[in-house]
Amino acid sequence: MIRAENIHKSFGDLVVLRGIDLEVTKGEVSCIIGPSGSGKSTFLRCLNLLVIPDSGDVYLEGVRVTSPEIRPEWVRQQIGMVFQSFNLFTHLTALRNVTLGLTKVLKMDAEQADKKAKWELERVGLGDKLAAYPAQLSGGQQQRVAIARALAMDPKVMLFDEPTSALDPEFIHEVLDVMAKLADEGMTMVVVTHEMGFAKKVADEVTFLDQGRIVERGPPSDIFDHPIQERTKAFVSRILG
Amino acid sequence: MLARIIAGTGGSIGAFLFLVWLGRAGVYSLSYAESIVPALERGFSGTLWLVAAVIPIGFTMGLVMASARTSNSRIARAVGGTYVEFFRSMPPFTLIVFSSILATKIIRSIFFIDNPVAFAVAAGTLALAFHSGSYQTEIMRAGILSVPAGQIEAAYAMGLSRLRTLFDVVLPQAFRVALPALGNEFSSVIKDTSLLSAISAIELSFIGGVLVNGALSIDFNLIFIIWTEIALLYFVLTYVVVRIVRFVENRSKVPGLQAAQL
Numbered sequence: 001m002i003r004a005e006n007i008h009k010s011f012g013d014l015v016v017l018r019g020i021d022l023e024v025t026k027g028e029v030s031c032i033i034g035p036s037g038s039g040k041s042t043f044l045r046c047l048n049l050l051v052i053p054d055s056g057d058v059y060l061e062g063v064r065v066t067s068p069e070i071r072p073e074w075v076r077q078q079i080g081m082v083f084q085s086f087n088l089f090t091h092l093t094a095l096r097n098v099t100l101g102l103t104k105v106l107k108m109d110a111e112q113a114d115k116k117a118k119w120e121l122e123r124v125g126l127g128d129k130l131a132a133y134p135a136q137l138s139g140g141q142q143q144r145v146a147i148a149r150a151l152a153m154d155p156k157v158m159l160f161d162e163p164t165s166a167l168d169p170e171f172i173h174e175v176l177d178v179m180a181k182l183a184d185e186g187m188t189m190v191v192v193t194h195e196m197g198f199a200k201k202v203a204d205e206v207t208f209l210d211q212g213r214i215v216e217r218g219p220p221s222d223i224f225d226h227p228i229q230e231r232t233k234a235f236v237s238r239i240l241g
Numbered sequence: 242m243l244a245r246i247i248a249g250t251g252g253s254i255g256a257f258l259f260l261v262w263l264g265r266a267g268v269y270s271l272s273y274a275e276s277i278v279p280a281l282e283r284g285f286s287g288t289l290w291l292v293a294a295v296i297p298i299g300f301t302m303g304l305v306m307a308s309a310r311t312s313n314s315r316i317a318r319a320v321g322g323t324y325v326e327f328f329r330s331m332p333p334f335t336l337i338v339f340s341s342i343l344a345t346k347i348i349r350s351i352f353f354i355d356n357p358v359a360f361a362v363a364a365g366t367l368a369l370a371f372h373s374g375s376y377q378t379e380i381m382r383a384g385i386l387s388v389p390a391g392q393i394e395a396a397y398a399m400g401l402s403r404l405r406t407l408f409d410v411v412l413p414q415a416f417r418v419a420l421p422a423l424g425n426e427f428s429s430v431i432k433d434t435s436l437l438s439a440i441s442a443i444e445l446s447f448i449g450g451v452l453v454n455g456a457l458s459i460d461f462n463l464i465f466i467i468w469t470e471i472a473l474l475y476f477v478l479t480y481v482v483v484r485i486v487r488f489v490e491n492r493s494k495v496p497g498l499q500a501a502q503l
Binding site: 072079100134146 | 389391395397398400401402409410495498
């Protein structure tokens with residue numbers, strides 16, 4: 001479904017990614033873990049071309065989307081993304097946050113977009129918050145609106161960038177529940193996360209990233225319970241406490 | 242609320258004392274005050290026309306140039322920066338006089354019109370609008386910078402183009418932040434239209450000057466009546482515009498986003 005080959009990225013003198021590969025087949029969930037500054041977020045942004053890699057290629061359903069002939073907007077509208085800090089449009093209601101992409105990117109008519117947006121918000125359990133503005137919602141609710149906003153575009157792949165890191169502990173589970181349900185329904189997902197419970201339960205593959213390189217990769221049981229590399233061991237024992 | 246009462250009472254007492262003083266000085270002349278009303282009407286409508294030109298043009302320039310200044314294109318940023326520095330760094334009076342002379346010179350040499358007053362006034366008005374636009378550029382730029390980068394990233398991530406992101410995500414929020422400062426700039430530029438009297442634009446202050454010339458030979462004190470009425474008209478115009486801006490500000494408040502109250 002989505003494949004990245006040998007992605008390199010530097011910002012000025014700072015080398016962030018030193019050759020990252022990733023392949024996620026349809027319906028799979030791939031988790032990326034690693035210390036802060038390891039390049040997880042940058043790599044995720046390379047997948048939907050929010051960050052253009054210096055070298056290396058990204059393929060979406062076999063199409064080389066890093067090719068200069070391809071418009072980044074066309075790629076991004078097929079890939080949903082959920083951010084650590086929600087990034088809802090604060091001047092729009094929950095409903096309008098979801099319909100914006102439908103009407104302005106997919107050119108749906110208003111009525112159809114409303115219907116679709118309502119359905120997506122109901123799916124994440126927010127059918128009663130359509131008219132609420134982001135500032136009137138809890139962090140967990142905001143993040144679920146953000147998930148609905150991304151899902152409404154019928155993406156082929158969903159990217160999650162530490163979706164629960166900014167949440168109060170009491171709201172984390174409601175977001176993880178929605179994500180687990182998505183995974184069950186067969187959504188292809190790439191998730192940067194520190195939620196080991198979630199990764200263990202849902203992920204098909206876990207990649208440990210450090211200093212812009214892949215240190216170790218494998219099924220969650222291997223990475224969390226029997227890591228081979230010393231760095232992975234140290235990191236896993238730290239986050240599992 | 243308390244502030245409003247204090248300001249209201251203070252203003253009323255001030256106005257009352259001023260009138261008492263005018264009465265003492267023997268400058269009350271209701272018949273004269275009425276006799277200049279038609280002339281003032283003409284001046285007021287002139288000022289209204291100028292305001293109706295200067296505010297929209299300045300606002301449009303502000304929007305366009307602020308977008309340019311925050312663009313990722315180097316050229317656009319350079320154009321916006323040059324515009325602001327040029328029009329902000331000269332007194333509006335100088336800009337007005339210079340541009341009207343320039344317009345006169347050009348029109349004369351091309352169309353052989355001896356005294357193209359209308360063109361001179363149009364050029365001066367445009368110069369004032371551009372001057373105000375340079376301030377509005379910076380006001381809007383501050384508004385644009387207040388929009389969290391994450392929201393722009395989110396807009397791009399769902400496939401919105403740069404232009405759509407600007408219009409649907411950035412500007413609506415930037416505008417809300419900029420409104421109080423924009424109201425300030427509007428009220429300031431309304432009064433700056435009086436500078437256009439220097440190039441013979443038929444507006445309130447120009448009419449004021451004409452009336453004063455006529456009144457001087459009758460009674461020096463009549464000047465007070467003229468300028469009191471003119472001041473009042475400027476006040477009313479400014480007040481109305483400021484209230485309109487306030488109204489828009491209140492209407493566009495986002496529920497749940499409350500400002501801190503000290």
